[in-house]
Amino acid sequence: MIYATYRGGAHSMAPWEILNKIAIPRPNGSKAADAAANFIADYCTGAGLTVTEEHFLLRTAMQPVVGLFILLCALAFVFFLLKRRPVWALLFALLAPAIYLAEFELNLPTVSLLSAAQGRTIVAEAGPRSGAAEQEIILAAHYDSKTELFDHQARKTFYNFGAVSLGLMLVTAIASLALRQPSASNNAVRYILLVPAIISVLGITGLALSLGGGFLRSDKSPGARDNGTAVAVLLTLADDLANEPELSEYWRVKLVFFGGEEVNMQGSAAYVTQHRQELQEANARLINLECLAGAGPLRHHSGSGTFLRQYPSDPHLISVVEDVAEEVRQPVEPAGFMYDDSAAFLKASLPAVSLSHSLPGHPDSYHNGTDSIDKVMPGKMEETVSLLKQLIVRIGRQ
Numbered sequence: 001m002i003y004a005t006y007r008g009g010a011h012s013m014a015p016w017e018i019l020n021k022i023a024i025p026r027p028n029g030s031k032a033a034d035a036a037a038n039f040i041a042d043y044c045t046g047a048g049l050t051v052t053e054e055h056f057l058l059r060t061a062m063q064p065v066v067g068l069f070i071l072l073c074a075l076a077f078v079f080f081l082l083k084r085r086p087v088w089a090l091l092f093a094l095l096a097p098a099i100y101l102a103e104f105e106l107n108l109p110t111v112s113l114l115s116a117a118q119g120r121t122i123v124a125e126a127g128p129r130s131g132a133a134e135q136e137i138i139l140a141a142h143y144d145s146k147t148e149l150f151d152h153q154a155r156k157t158f159y160n161f162g163a164v165s166l167g168l169m170l171v172t173a174i175a176s177l178a179l180r181q182p183s184a185s186n187n188a189v190r191y192i193l194l195v196p197a198i199i200s201v202l203g204i205t206g207l208a209l210s211l212g213g214g215f216l217r218s219d220k221s222p223g224a225r226d227n228g229t230a231v232a233v234l235l236t237l238a239d240d241l242a243n244e245p246e247l248s249e250y251w252r253v254k255l256v257f258f259g260g261e262e263v264n265m266q267g268s269a270a271y272v273t274q275h276r277q278e279l280q281e282a283n284a285r286l287i288n289l290e291c292l293a294g295a296g297p298l299r300h301h302s303g304s305g306t307f308l309r310q311y312p313s314d315p316h317l318i319s320v321v322e323d324v325a326e327e328v329r330q331p332v333e334p335a336g337f338m339y340d341d342s343a344a345f346l347k348a349s350l351p352a353v354s355l356s357h358s359l360p361g362h363p364d365s366y367h368n369g370t371d372s373i374d375k376v377m378p379g380k381m382e383e384t385v386s387l388l389k390q391l392i393v394r395i396g397r398q
Helices: 016-023 031-046 060-082 087-106 111-115 150-178 188-216 224-243 266-281 317-325 341-348 378-396
Strands: 048-058 114-125 136-142 252-260 287-288 298-302 304-306 309-312 332-337 352-357
Touching: 016 031, 031 224, 031 252, 048 111, 048 266, 060 087, 060 111, 060 150, 060 188, 060 287, 060 309, 060 341, 087 111, 087 150, 087 252, 087 309, 087 317, 111 114, 114 224, 114 266, 114 378, 136 224, 136 266, 150 188, 150 224, 224 252, 224 287, 252 266, 266 341, 287 317, 287 341, 287 378, 298 317, 309 341, 317 332, 317 352, 341 352
Parallel strands: 136 252, 136 287, 287 352, 298 332
Antiparallel strands: 048 114, 114 252, 298 352, 304 309
16 A cells, blocks of 8 residues: 655654554554554655555464463373373374464464454655665664563563473473383373473463463553654654655665564564565665663664574674764663564564663563553653664765
């Protein structure tokens, strides 16, 4: 879908005003998420940018569906273990991690197709002002939000123990098959195997709750810092792109707003899959924005990826960020790995880096009701807009 292009004027809003409009729960597949996408498209169109909308297969309830499925597999495993059907127990012990890996590591839809819907990515474009674009600069943010039972830090324990539990279940199933005996078998073996079986079920239950327990919370996340502030920053930048020709003089600038980030980065994965060749030909570079305008300095993250595969951020982009931040007198520090939309770009060998605001050693809490506008420092949104404008010019002129 291509939106009509026209120049607005009175539509311009400050970042804080934009944030107040979108900082409500925006889970994938909801009317609120669609309303946010519509607002983004309308705003960028009003700023005078060329706006397109791209659609992709979105599994809106991916985590809850996969979590429930692997829990059912674990329960079936114990059932057949008790019934002395080791072959069936092994089948379900294999099926659970296979589905988990297919969905989260390979991004292959299986059981999550039960929640299939149409996802939306909004792309706003400016430049070049003259001639063919020498390169493409992409600034991205996701507009969806998510509510989870556990925050970012607590869920790590459940994810890690859940992965161990899937392996323990498989080992137990193999042991049951190897130690099976005639019907007069020693019950002691069966009961001994029940110990690791029960431990694995408990671990998988925690994993399932971590993946899909958000519906149990009454305090839904407004997604103010994750990722409303980044959206507000890019929409403010949209006005500047329309009014300051030097920001897209000989290069193309794209503001990309991804849906589906909170469900395993589905939107960015679909975008890179569809445009990989043209992104490479356009010499595209990505600056991805996450969790801006909180306490602490600006931070560039070391990389992104999945649980099993990690890709380092582009060192040259990191160097440019550090140089520009020093020039505009904004402190910048390195930060660790982050699961975000830069992963698809880095996997495709496209230069990318993610930026956020945070206090080293003091992780913030997201995906719950505390991610509200009360934790936002408005001045940092304005600072980030200024930084990004300098980054665009620096990258574009290289």
